Amino acid sequence: MWNEFIPIRYSVRHFLDNTSIDSINALEYSLARYSIYGARVVLKRNEQSKDVMVKLPLFPKFENVFHYACVITDYSVPLSKFYAGILGEAFVLNASSLGLGTCWVAGNFRRSACDVKLADGERILAIIPYGKPLGNTKKKGRKPLNALCKSNPSAWPLWAYRAADAVRVAPSAVNLQPWRFDFAGSTLCIKFRFLNSLDAGIACLHAMASLHDTALEFFIDEKDNSIRFFVER
16 A cells, blocks of 8 residues: 555645544554554644744744654664654655655654653654645655666666665655665665664665565665565566
């Protein structure tokens, strides 16, 4: 299902206050179905008396943030940021399926305003404002796929091309697209600057979603900061 909503997902900073309780309940239900050790997502309502958002100069401002999701990691768990990226982006694509807009925010928010009980070792790594978009929002540009590949992607098998292109359009911090692709033998390699990061987890979720109906395996290489996808024959 997620693969259908990758093309329509885009970042939203301006929202309407008409997110239905049915949509919120559907998101709560979807979160209850997914469990990843070391990461969790909690839905909250933004109280204007202690606004969770921080306004930064030179950055586009947010308007009418009424609802947000807290992306929480347990720092004692290896690769917890990576797993948080997977879980958070699953939430984002589920929100897109309901016609809601979202935006990953890892910097300009007040952790002290997030009314969430944290266990020892847990930290709120990011928040994701969500809701009905206000007005039209343009999608951010992306580098062409061949600019991110070591070899010519048009010569790859279709499954590898689709997986790489699904990652290409994934959200990333400051839209840097911190991933590179290569294909050799029967393996697609996605290499990152930092594997234990939200960006890498988000990218992995997009790749897996694009291959939802394909028998595959993937291997995490922490030393090489990469993930290798292998499609079973």
